[in-house]
Structures are given as C-alpha cells and as structure tokens.
Amino acid sequence: MHGRCGHISDTDAQPLVINSHLGRFAIVTVAKIVNLDEIEKQLLNDKMHFAELSSGKTNQTELVALLIIQGNSFVDGIENVFRHIKGSCSMLLLTEDGIIAARDKWGRTPIVVGRKDGAYAATSESTAFANLGYAIDRYIGPGEIVRLRPDGVEVMRPADEPMQICSFLWVYYGFPTSSYEGRNVEQVRYENGRIMGAEDQTEADCVCGIPDSGVGMALGYAAGLGKPYQRAISKYTPTWPRSFTPSNQEMRSLVAKMKLIPNRAMLEGKRVLFCDDSIVRGTQLRDNVKVLFEDGVKEVHMRIACPPLIYGCPFIGFTSSKSDMELITRRIIKELEGDADKNLAEYAKTDSPCYNKMVDIIRERLGLTTLKFNKLETLVKAIGLPKCKLCTHCFDGSSCF
Secondary structure (H helix, E strand, O other), X not given: OOOOOOOOOOOOOOOEEEEEXXXXXXXXXXXXXXXXXXXXXXXXXXXXXXXXXXXXXEOHHHHHHHHHOXXXXXXXXXXXXXXXXXXXXXXXXXXXXXXXXXXXXXXXXXXXXXXXXXXXXXXXOHHHHHHHOOEEEEEOOXXXXXXXXXXXXXXXXXXXXXXXXXXXXXXXXXXXXXXXOOEEHHHHHHHHHHXXXXXXXXXXXXXXXXXXXXXXXHHHHHHHHOOOEXXXXXXXXXXXXXXXXXXXXHHHHHHHHHHEEEOXXXXXXXXXXXXXXXXXXXXXXHHHHHXXXXXXXXXXXXXXXXXXXXXXXXXXOOOOOOOHHHOHHHHHHHHHHOOOOOOHHHHHOOOOHHXXXXXHHHHHHHOXXXXXXXXXXXXXXXXXXXXHHEEOHHHHOOOOO
8 A cells, every 4th residue: 555645835844754652654734723832831741842843833733743642543642633722723644554634623624535446535625636537535524534545435533513614715715626515616706706796786898807716706707797708917926826925025015016917908998897806905906906007997896705804814824814903904993993803793794884984995095996895695605505614704703613
C-alpha cells in the first residue's frame, strides 16, 4: 500500500512526522485554534515540549499532534482534539495502516473522499480529483473520522448531525469546479447572481464580473437582469492568487492593482454593472473604481455576492480579515456610533436605517454610482442548504462553539 499526505501552506511546516505509542504517523491540518495559548500552557505544564514554529508562534499542527498522542487510539486522540480546541480543525493522518481523515467537529471546513480503481484519496477541494482520475465518493460529515485503504473506507467515528460549514466557501474561497456538500461552487455563484439580477431594476449597458470569484455571479446576474455579459476586466496573476495573501497592506494593494487589467475599449462611455464577491477593507475596490472612471466608464454599479461583512471570523484560519477593525463596515460603525461594537445587529439587518446609512457611506467612499449587497436569504437559497447547516457568523454574528 502506498500513501501520501500533503498540505500547501506559505507559513506552516506541514506535514509533521510523529513517532508515538500509537505508532509513527504524518499529520497535516487545516485549523484555527482560538485558545491555542491556553492549550499550549496546559501541555507545557504536563511536561510536553514543542519543536516547531509557525510565524514565530507554536505550530498548530504540532499542538494537535500532541493532543492526539494523549489518546489510547487515534480515534480517542482525535476526539481529544475536538474536546479541547475552540475554532476548528480538520486533519489527515498518514499512518502505517492507511490514511485517517477527520473533519472538524462543526464541519466548518470540508473534506471530500475520492475513489478510483484500487485507490482512495481525501482533499478539501474536490477539483483536485479531476486530473488524477478520481470521482467523488462521499463527503465526510462533521466530526466524522474515516480510514482510507486501497480497498475501501472504514468509518471509525460516525458524523455528528449539527453542521456549520462556512458559507463564504461558495462566495469567495472555493475553486469554481469544486463542490462542497454536493453543491458546486460555480453553480451556486451563478444562481446567486441570477436571483439578485432578476430583482434589480438598474439601467445598465452590460454586466462584468471582477475576476475570478465574481465571474460566475456576473454571468448569472446578466441572465437575471437581461443584459449582456462583457469581459471588460481581465486578470493577470503571475504572483499571488489572492490579494490578501501578502503580509502587509502596501504589498496587498500593489498585487491587487497589478492583477486586474481594465479593457478601455469595452468600458468607455458605458454604464457598467460589476459583480464582486465581497468588500473587506475596501482598499482594492476604491483604487479600481478610480481607474475605471479614468478609462471612461460613465457609471459604475457594484453588486456584492454576500451581505456586508460585519464580524471577523473566529472559526477558520484562511479568512481574509484578521480582526474586526480591518473591516470597512466596523470602521464606519465606529465613526457613526463612537463604538465599533455598538448596534451591530441593526447594521447587519438588510434595509434597516443603520444598514442603509452604512451602505451609502461605503458607496460614497468607494466612488460608486450605486452599491447593493446581497441578502442573506438569497445567498442561503442559492447555496441550497438549510440555514442551520451554514455558518453565517461574518454576516449576522450567529455562532456555535
């Protein structure tokens, strides 16, 4: 039997190889451990030690491994992780007897199992299967633990019923050809845009998606609005795929400016309705809007695939905002209320006076002709899962630990 276990990361040393009373294993994780310092202190008091660093701090994957080896079995050890951490942690373990895949307790991040003759594989992005000859076999449930061997999949711990998968996966993070919980990313984006477009009365000459994650939405929006889709902006990305990836804002802004190239011939004199996935800080969008008007656009109408981001994410590690005050919404709320944490429920409520005032200030500061955010109900409908199965914390503050 051959097995491999890998993880793509710019910061974390993964996989780690551990030798323990459970046997030798390699481990990779996708995790955000909110109470990492507390667990680290507890393990150090128990005479454990840490050998790996991640961005100058304790490596989360090593901490998870130390929690696992406190168990009497791999299942016992992984359940020990679930009991201790706040946040989320999904993992793959390459053991001497197959690959163990464990999805985080609330299912915030996905794990998909693929199958082909004589082999099984697990990944967070099902798009990885296409060129390797795998077909989707199953989606691992929240808290579920399975062991993959060449001849089959063994359920070591059944899935829990409650689920809070990140709704932002379909809005932004997900690759178009990936599917989570049976819902394809591009299909969701198209349907999301189509519903929004059918409700929009804006007079526009064409619809354009901001590459890449705004394109699927814009194609649906054009269909719903009854206007042509035109590729008035193209993407050139020899550097980072996501503009928030670099560690400082100056470099993020430079990358954002470099990667989007407007087509003046398609823009000049037109009323263009643009679709984008989200507004986080607003820096990139503000600079791009200025360039669009310089290139002769008559009107810039911006439509956003999700509701305003009101809350920073405490649950997953690949979020684009590290703190609440990086969000343009929270900065505006602080200006209006004198306190960035005041009346958040009102600002998150679509079409409330607070919401409308905040959105109009964002529109004005970004230099937009009009600005509309999606309604949470529309996003949930497009995804096609019950609201109770989705984590929408960044939009409405709802959460489960």
